[in-house]
Amino acid sequence: MATVNHNLSEYDFNSIPNAEGMKFGIVVSEWNDNITDALRQGAEDTLKRHGAKPENILVRYVPGSFELTFAANQMIENCDVDAIIAIGCVIKGDTPHFDYVCMGVTQGITQLNVTGDVPVIYGLITTNNLEQAEDRAGGKLGNKGDECAISAIKMIDFIWSLNK
Ligand code: INI
Numbered sequence: 001m002a003t004v005n006h007n008l009s010e011y012d013f014n015s016i017p018n019a020e021g022m023k024f025g026i027v028v029s030e031w032n033d034n035i036t037d038a039l040r041q042g043a044e045d046t047l048k049r050h051g052a053k054p055e056n057i058l059v060r061y062v063p064g065s066f067e068l069t070f071a072a073n074q075m076i077e078n079c080d081v082d083a084i085i086a087i088g089c090v091i092k093g094d095t096p097h098f099d100y101v102c103m104g105v106t107q108g109i110t111q112l113n114v115t116g117d118v119p120v121i122y123g124l125i126t127t128n129n130l131e132q133a134e135d136r137a138g139g140k141l142g143n144k145g146d147e148c149a150i151s152a153i154k155m156i157d158f159i160w161s162l163n164k
Pocket of ligand 1: 066088
């Protein structure tokens with residue numbers, strides 16, 4: 001979570017494993033695409049900064065955040081990927097819809113992580129308003145896409161460390 005004390009884009013560069021040879025899927029929700037595109041860009045740039053090859057980053061789009069679970073699962077089943085980054089942005093409105101979408105995605109991604117072998121990174125921004133989302137999509141609190149990329153690299157490294 002981004003707070004005044006935690007910028008999503010700050011980390012110790014040298015502590016991150018080299019991502020050359022790692023394969024990533026990124027699934028991006030088209031809802032609030034001004035936000036989700038900035039998150040995707042942040043994630044891709046950070047993966048590449050740590051050695052990931054462009055041909056090893058597969059990007060696909062879905063209509064809304066609720067579809068992220070299905071798409072992540074399909075990418076795991078059909079694509080050669082070591083981790084998935086699921087990117088979405090849900091902004092609170094006047095109805096409980098926000099809560100259902102957030103709950104659905106969160107539970108869906110959790111279920112994939114509990115039952116599967118490919119980590120799915122939680123790149124869902126859930127905010128009360130657009131300004132809070134902008135703050136976390138390259139604004140004053142950094143870019144959650146950066147954080148997701150680092151998490152994906154670390155989780156692949158974690159799995160590979162168990163298999164050695
Ligand atoms: N999807 C989002 O990604 N963000 C939102 O803020 C949002 N709102 O507010 O409704 C949203 N709704 C669409 C939902 O994710 C599904 O695409 C739709 O219900 C079809 O399954």
